[in-house]
Amino acid sequence: MIDQAERAKQILNDLVEYHQMPVELVKERCKAAVYELAWIWGKQHKELNHEEVMRFYRETDWYQFDLTKYQSMITPLVDLMVDMADSYGIKKVLDFGGGIGEYSIRLAKEADCDVTYLDLEGSETMKYAEWRFKKHEAKVKVVGENYEWTGDNWDGVVIMDVLEHLEKPEYERVIKALEEKARYIFCNPEDVRFNVFFPQHITKIKLEGFVQVEANLYYNKRLAKKA
Numbered sequence: 001m002i003d004q005a006e007r008a009k010q011i012l013n014d015l016v017e018y019h020q021m022p023v024e025l026v027k028e029r030c031k032a033a034v035y036e037l038a039w040i041w042g043k044q045h046k047e048l049n050h051e052e053v054m055r056f057y058r059e060t061d062w063y064q065f066d067l068t069k070y071q072s073m074i075t076p077l078v079d080l081m082v083d084m085a086d087s088y089g090i091k092k093v094l095d096f097g098g099g100i101g102e103y104s105i106r107l108a109k110e111a112d113c114d115v116t117y118l119d120l121e122g123s124e125t126m127k128y129a130e131w132r133f134k135k136h137e138a139k140v141k142v143v144g145e146n147y148e149w150t151g152d153n154w155d156g157v158v159i160m161d162v163l164e165h166l167e168k169p170e171y172e173r174v175i176k177a178l179e180e181k182a183r184y185i186f187c188n189p190e191d192v193r194f195n196v197f198f199p200q201h202i203t204k205i206k207l208e209g210f211v212q213v214e215a216n217l218y219y220n221k222r223l224a225k226k227a
Contacts, residue, residue, distance in 0.1 A: 004079075008072035011102065014132055015068045026065070033066035034197060041200045050167060054120065054145075056200075057165075061124040064100060070161075071102045077216065078106055081158075081186055084217050085111040090156035090184055094118060094149055095140075096174075097162035101129030103186075105138040107158070116141040118149060150177045157182040160216070163189070164201040171203045179209040179222050188216050 002010075016026050037060065044056055057063070071078070081103065085093070091113055095104045098117040107113040117133075119126045121144025133140045143149075157178060163171055178185055189205035210218035 004075045007075045011068055011072050011075075014135065015064060015128075017135075018064075018128055018131055026068075029062075029065045030069040033062045033069065036062050037066060038197050038199055050170075053167065057125075058120045058123040061128075063125050064128050067100045067102075067125075071100065078102065080215055081217075082106055082110045084214065085113055085156060088156075088184060088213070088217070092152075092155045094152075094154045094157045094182075096149070096157055096159045097165075098129060098158070099125055099161075101132045101138075101140070103158045103160065104129070104140045105132060105136050108138045108140050109136065113156075115139075116143060116147075116149070118143050118145070118147055120145055150181055152181065154182045156184040156186060158186045160186060160188055163187070163205050164203055166203055168203055175207075175209065179220060183220055183223050184213070185210060185218050185220075186216050187218055 012023070012026065012030075015030075016023050019026065021029075040060060040062070041056060044052060084090070085107055090111075093104075093107055093113045093115045095101075095107075095115060095117045098104050098119050101117060104115045104117045108115045115138075117129060117140050119129065126142070126144075130142055132138075133142070159174075159178070163174065166174060185207075187205075187207065187210075189207050207218060209221055211221055213219050
């Protein structure tokens, strides 16, 4: 396994290669991304409207930079996720709101998981993730938001930094589906701070149907009762 600094460098270099920008410019865009996203959101969304929210996430490329910075910071956590997937027999995985595809790549290549990546069809983020899957030769199924993921049962669903971005009706629908379909979830339900830097965090997370196993891994209590 490569060390954390080298892995973070690889994540950054992917974005440099994809955009054909100088590395220092990419680093600066990564630093500025959280502020740019907050500014764009505030400019477009005086009132929440589902179509406008989806358009925001579909069109912006700033999440490529924001998530590159974030994924570079949490490489030890992703190492742990790979180890936990192997330890708990998590093989069929849905990467819900998979972003730049880092979880999908590593679970597919290092834990031999059967991974389905789900994000907004045709979004700038999805386009970049697909490019990364090809570059890293990761066997990942790519689907859009209309994919009927609730028709399957999943050993694990990765839903990191996603739930707080969903409007309440959609959030509740996803939570209910997770309780019915996912044996484990990888999630980080911290108490989200609602402030000017994260205005797109619009729903507070509650995982009443799940119990923490370790780190960011949660077990489905409903399925536990059936065991």
